[in-house]
Amino acid sequence: MKMVGIGCLLLFTSVSYAAELEPIQVSRDGRGFARATSGKSFTPWGFNYDHDRNGRLLEDYWNDEWSTVEEDFAEMKSLGANVVRIHLQVGAFMSAPDKPRPAALAQLKRLVKLAQQQELYLDLTGLGCYHKQDIPKWYHALDEQERWKTQAAFWSAIAETCAGSPAIFCYDLMNEPVVPGGAKPQENWLGPGLGDKFFVQYISRDRADRDRAEIAKAWISQLVQAIRQHDQQHLITVGLVPWSLDRPGLSSGFAPEKIADELDFIAVHLYPKSGKQAEALETLAGFAAAGKPVIIEEMFPLGCSAAELGEFIDQSQPQACGWIGFYWGMTPAEYRKGDQTIGQALTLAWLELFQSQRLAGIGD
Template sequence: MRTSALWASRWFVLAWSLAVLIPCPASELEWIVISEDGLGFEGLESGTSFSPWGFNYDHDRDGRLLEDYWQQDWPLVESAFREMKALGANTVRIHLQFGKFMEGPNTARTQALEQLERVVMLAEETELYIDLTGLGCYHKQDVPAWYDPLSEPQRWKAQAVFWEAVAKACASSSAIFCYDLMNEPVVAGGDKPREDWLGPAFGGKHFVQYVAIDRQARERSAVAKEWIDLLVAAIRKHDARHLITVGLVPWSLDRPGMTSGFAPAAVTQSLDFIAVHLYPEAGKLEEALETLQGFADVGKPVVIEELFPLKCSAAELGEFIDRSRGPATGWIGFYWGTSLEELRSAKTLPAAMTLAWLELFQAKRAAILGEE
């Protein structure tokens, strides 16, 4: 009996040691596809409904863009992903800067692609899906000197090279929820050409970018569709599986007043779903819901890819989220690397707004994801 007990003890110690020394592989994320009814998302194998619920991780607390610190401060990226997961997210939207990924019009940076693959592996490990947005020129000083002088066809070709390289690097990972071609693209209107490819700065960053600065008597939506179709084709050369969208401003709808040229009914045929950025205003929730319905009327899944209590209270944003369920099937807010504890101790208005958002995010999670 003593011998048996001794061997049993030794086997237990050996098994425990192996468990510690040989880490268990992270569970593989299920591929996400368009649901059978064409209006939402589901897991490919299980058929379980999927609603993107998460954060834009577009910069850190100091305003640095991801590529500014993702090598020297890699532990910061790791901790941010784990914090977003702990807050209840299932999706993280990252923003890739064109200038950080391209050596020249025809050549992508190998080092940047390798670091992107590292982020994708982190997403797999933390079980977070990635909304991968590309072609960013948020910091004007980082735009390559050779980029803006390119003609429109040359610029589009360089953008296609970017997306071919990114798609090739990410094609095999089920952690990629989607590729977002560009954040808030616009086709210039009027007959006078623009001089700048970027829209006005907001908070020191240029979030709006023009895909055409000279309309040349063309129909704006035709230009937008041609640009989308070109980049979708570039991605599909290497990746036939992942979903593709583009991040649209709310004034993309074909209505009187300012428009982007990206009227969703006219330009989204080759996209898998529609992504819209909506910031409801205080006392104007009906207007925001009407705008959302305009995108939903196209008949494809709609993800609200950006929202935040920027122009309304957290309570009103919560009401908007509740009432947007149906037209929308996904909601992505913001996380900038500051924990709830730090936000609670800070005594600033931005900290209070962010804290209110994160608390709302946690409170709504169960209902949105059907876990109540």
Template sequence: MLPRVLLFSALLSPSLVADAGEPLPWVELSADGKGFQQVPSGRPFIPWGFNYDHEGDGRLLEDYWVDQWPKVAEAFREMKSLGANVVRIHLQFGKFMRSPSEPNRSSLDQLKKLTRLAERTGLYLDVTGLGCYHKQDVPTWYDQLSEEERWAAQAVFWEAVAKTCSASPAIFCYDLMNEPVAPAGKRKSDDWLGPGFGGKHFVQRIGLDRKGRERPDIARAWIHQLVGAIRKRDQRHLITVGLVPWSLDRPGLTSGFVPTKVADELDFIAVHLYPEKEKVDEAIETLKGFAAVGKPVVIEETFTLKCGADELRQFFEKSRPYATGWIGFYWGKMPDELRPVKTIPAALTLQWLELFQELGPEMKAGNNTP
């Protein structure tokens, strides 16, 4: 393995950094509405990349992107060297808002700095917002807001982020929230966050009380308000929302974000799918349900979490007719840093990164077969 300093130097080579004389092309929906393209060339663009949601020690981006900026820059170059063209970042509401109406200027400035890094590195950003992953970092005043007040504060967040990012070609999309859930049942909930996973809360409720409303109607109204906030400042970049696989209108657990009922104002569908062992075909059937909306589908989260690399490979191959983008995970360690494997998490991560490198050229080339 190369010493860290030599690796960092290697990643600065011209082949891995965008040419300063050639601005990063913008990305928009393709003319047929089935995928994405770069403009003005019209070259197809297929998202293939990583969630950079935290480092290996569990710290979120805002916890270290000021004091340890070189770590962030190095991670971006490493992800580029692995073959990524998209990086999904997760912005925490509590780090970007000082009050319901006052954005945090220093955080917005750091986000601007990150967009410039992405431009230089030749990577596009999937900007996911409104995160409350670390419950201890959620402002007390935020949890005390009513639904109407909370949505208004979220709109302020998105208007500020869109204003900051609107001029950058490095923005692939804005993702309104990671795995939102509309209120369910007849009884009022008392917690805006879903159950924790690995010390983080990835699922978030957009309301605590149905108040007699249909769940998809609540989701549509929420999407409409936040899309409107973004479009005040940015009419060009794509907008989506990260959906759990149980968003489909099927018996059992549902999120209320039924794709066919809430997608009108979204540019494409983003779904999080982790195929299970010996259930790859079931995952494909779920994917087909999201593709039925008729808009491009990006698998915004996937990983060797519930199956091995061989079955994840099968999932990628079988998903190609229905998806036009795939995003896994990167947590700050390159394959050589994971060898020799000493833990199960390291083994899973290594399998994933090796598969990502192997399939990258083929997946980014497109040629999906309907």
């Protein structure tokens, strides 16, 4: 795989620290990020490392093909990244509602060490249920209260494993959580699929006349407490869909202005559409109005050209202070060999944009 990474890693006390790495914190003015020791500004610029070129999730190959992971981290670093977003699956880390898998935690510890060696920071996004076939049946069967307890146990184990490492940029509680908006209970914990993957999850199946924002805040608070029992230092956020703003129509229930106090910064996923950058910028401004630093945690030229995405990145800088795209295990040089599919051509254009923006001074 080929990705770029940002670089600031904390690791366990038994590991020698790279001199260049410092923990990352919110800057004093509250508008961005800074290195904790030197005070120098830090701009997240990197990749989602969510699957490989064959669609496999990291846990599918990180045991048997560790050399691939090492190569991909080196490639992401060489592309100019300083942050890599990792997606951790519930089924890979929990063998029972209250029992983490020691082998998975050991492999995560190995990954954190690799990130530190490459001087990359990790955005650890948890509680993934991306492949339905990998979700434990017992997890599906839990009610809301017990499910939240298991999710807290997951984060407690992750934080205890990673608390001592400067390589952790943040803990992202869940990718694109949603509180149901209707009176009728949801039949499933998962939202609609995208291909064979499920990126959206409900944190409750039955709203039961409760305020949606209060449900979201209670859920965040429980998971934050589980993390803070072991880690008082690293930043915490949650990855929000763009329709999280408290506006008429479709909404996730995670209105940023109502949950901001529970988080260190806001993470939003934005995919601008061709000719509609102004709409995406308006949405971004809505997230920035919550008064916390904002990172665009997912972006890609899906509905626009790479050039238009580049314009959006430039125009978003007054509201955003970090940008994370995607890397799926192939370098630009590999994409340029032979005929390209439409998807490969899009990815190549994205990687070339990533490198050009990095050279233009975005990132650090």
